[in-house]
Amino acid sequence: MIKCIIFDCDGTLVDSEYLCNLGLEIKLRDYGVESSAIDLMKRFRGGKLATILEAIESEHQIKLKEDFVSSYRSLVDELFEKDLKPCEGVNTALTEIELPKCVASSGPLEKINKALSISGLSKYFNGKIFSSYVVGSWKPDPGIFLHAAKEMGFQPKECAVVEDSQAGISAAKSAGMRPILxxxxxxxxxxxxxxxxxHMRELQGAIT
Known part of the structure; x- marks a missing residue:
């Protein structure tokens, strides 16, 4: 029986995947790299930023400046402030499903909290936010989900994970949790x- 739901953030709770990759598209133009946000999203969805940037550097034979990550994150913050919204149906699902909930994301804690605040979703999680940057475990490694389950007080088999990426689904399976794509x-x-x-209206049926 599912007693706890663990949510990914980007692309699952908030419609941010396109905005994150749009920021990457814009910043990479300074290096002569023309990759669309859609293509970047399809290729790197759910990945660790450092790993993504290493792949781009290798593929295009470029060296990103030391301030690339900080300037990229500043741009994404601007895009979030302007256009970030919850994924369709998320508010209703979070209101109607009364099980304990938390967020476990590969993003930095500050970015997760900002995204949830801008989209009005923070109230559903009571500070139960877990970041790979704090835990030191990135999907598809199951560590972030196992940590979240432990902090929430549940066994892995009692938890369902809602994810939009293959890396996240693989991590949930490895953790012994119910993976919901x-x-x-x-x-x-x-x-x-x-x-x-x-659609998030289908979530209730997927956890029962």
Missing amino acids: YDPNNIYDHTLYSHTIN
């Missing part, structure tokens, strides 16, 4: 996943 744009082959939803 949120795929509103039908990016993935749903026959490969045991639990999938296209």
Whole structure:
């Protein structure tokens, strides 16, 4: 029986994946790299920023400046302030599902909190926010989810994880939790996943 729900943040609670990759698209233009936000999103969804940047440097034979990450994050903050919104149906789902909830994201804690605050979702989690940058574990490693379950007071088998990336789903499986793929744009082959939803209104059925 599922007693706790662990949510990813970017692309799951908040519609931020495009904005994050738009920021990357804009910053990479300074280095002569023309990669669209959509292509970057498809390729690197759910990945660790440092790993993504290493791949880009290698592929395009460039060296990013030391301040690239800080300037990129500042740009993303601006994009968030202007355009960030909750994913469709999230507010209703979080209101109606009364199980304990938390967020476990690969993003920095400050970024997660900012995204939840701007989108008006902070109130649903009572400070139960866990970041890979604090835990020292990045998906597909299950460490971030195991840490979240322990802090929430539940066994892994009692937890469901809602994720929009393959890395997150792999981490949930490795943690021994119920993985629920949120795929509103039908990016993935749903026959490969045991639990999938296209809209947050389907979440209640996926955890019962």
